[in-house]
Amino acid sequence: xxxxxxxxxxxxxxxxxxxxxxxxxxxxxxxxxxxxxxxxxxxxxxxxxxxxxxxxxxxxxxxxxxxxxxxxxxxxxxxxxxxxxxxxxxxxxxxxxxxxxxxxxxxxxxxxxxxxxxxxxxxxxxxxxxxxxxxxxxxxxxxxxxxxxxxxxxxxxxxxxxxxxxxxxxxxxxxxxxxxxxxxxxxxxxxxxxxxxxxxxxxxxxxxxxxxxxxxxxxxx
Numbered sequence: 001x002x003x004x005x006x007x008x009x010x011x012x013x014x015x016x017x018x019x020x021x022x023x024x025x026x027x028x029x030x031x032x033x034x035x036x037x038x039x040x041x042x043x044x045x046x047x048x049x050x051x052x053x054x055x056x057x058x059x060x061x062x063x064x065x066x067x068x069x070x071x072x073x074x075x076x077x078x079x080x081x082x083x084x085x086x087x088x089x090x091x092x093x094x095x096x097x098x099x100x101x102x103x104x105x106x107x108x109x110x111x112x113x114x115x116x117x118x119x120x121x122x123x124x125x126x127x128x129x130x131x132x133x134x135x136x137x138x139x140x141x142x143x144x145x146x147x148x149x150x151x152x153x154x155x156x157x158x159x160x161x162x163x164x165x166x167x168x169x170x171x172x173x174x175x176x177x178x179x180x181x182x183x184x185x186x187x188x189x190x191x192x193x194x195x196x197x198x199x200x201x202x203x204x205x206x207x208x209x210x211x212x213x214x215x216x217x218x219x220x221x
Contacts, residue, residue: 002036002067003075005029011061020080031084035105036091038066038098042125043169044162045150047192047219061092069104081113089120089142096126099134106141119144124173128165135176139183147177149189149214152202177212187212192219 003014007029014033017023024031039062041048087109089095095102106118124147126134138145151157154170163169180187191203193216200216207214 001061002071004034004036004061005032006034014075014079019078021083024083032086032088033084034088034090035072036061036063036067037072037089037095037101038091038093039063040066040097041092041094041123042097042129042164043094043123046160046162063091063093066098067101069101069108072101072105073108076109076112081116084113084116086117086119089118094123094125094129095120096122096134097129099126099130099137103137103141106138110141117143119146121146121148123148123161123163124176125163125165125169127176127179128169128172133179135179135183138180142184144186144188145180145184146188146190146215147173147180149173149191149203149206151191151195152199152206156199174206174210174212178210181212188215189213190215190217192217194219 001011001013005012005014005017005024007027011034012029017027017029021031021033089102089106102120109116109118118141120138120142122145150160151170154167157163157170157173158167161169165172177187177189189203189207189212191200191214193200195203204214206212
């Protein structure tokens with residue numbers, strides 16, 4: 001499933017909707033479509049839905065292989081997008097592990113549908129994985145980047161994410177977020193609401209020190 005909508009924690013293939021997507025709100029969806037790029041991830045988070053979600057074949061986010069930009073574009077060209085508000089690069093993997101695909105697909109979206117906002121959900125490892133500063137490459141293509149903060153320090157972060165880059169991944173992620181602010185209009189770091197008041201307060205302080213925006217989101221079981 002390459003393009004999908006989300007409602008109450010469940011994923012729905014885009015072919016559940018009309019060609020002009022005019023029925024999304026009628027069916028209780030926000031006017032947002034998610035793009036499933038890859039299953040690959042450089043973290044193995046303890047809470048990851050990859051390990052807990054049961055899906056049927058029609059609505060599964062599991063991919064046999066990475067999605068190509070050509071496949072994303074071909075899927076988009078089957079629909080009319082006048083009723084859509086936002087497109088999000090997300091899925092069950094880490095999209096920055098397929099940067100060429102993200103950039104090509106995002107460029108197509110901005111050229112064909114400039115009125116639609118674009119977002120990428122990421123663990124913030126993009127610069128480390130790609131061995132270069134990718135943030136400047138997202139300028140003009142991604143309107144919002146949502147980065148999983150997960151914890152208030154490197155030790156806790158590694159215990160939760162089990163990143164292949166070890167505890168160093170925490171500062172890598174924060175550095176990535178700060179660099180993103182130079183090129184992307186909206187940079188948001190996220191935590192879940194179940195981590196406790198003290199940890200939430202500590203995460204607020206981490207963001208305050210770096211002039212970053214924090215969003216507390218509900219935990220999806």
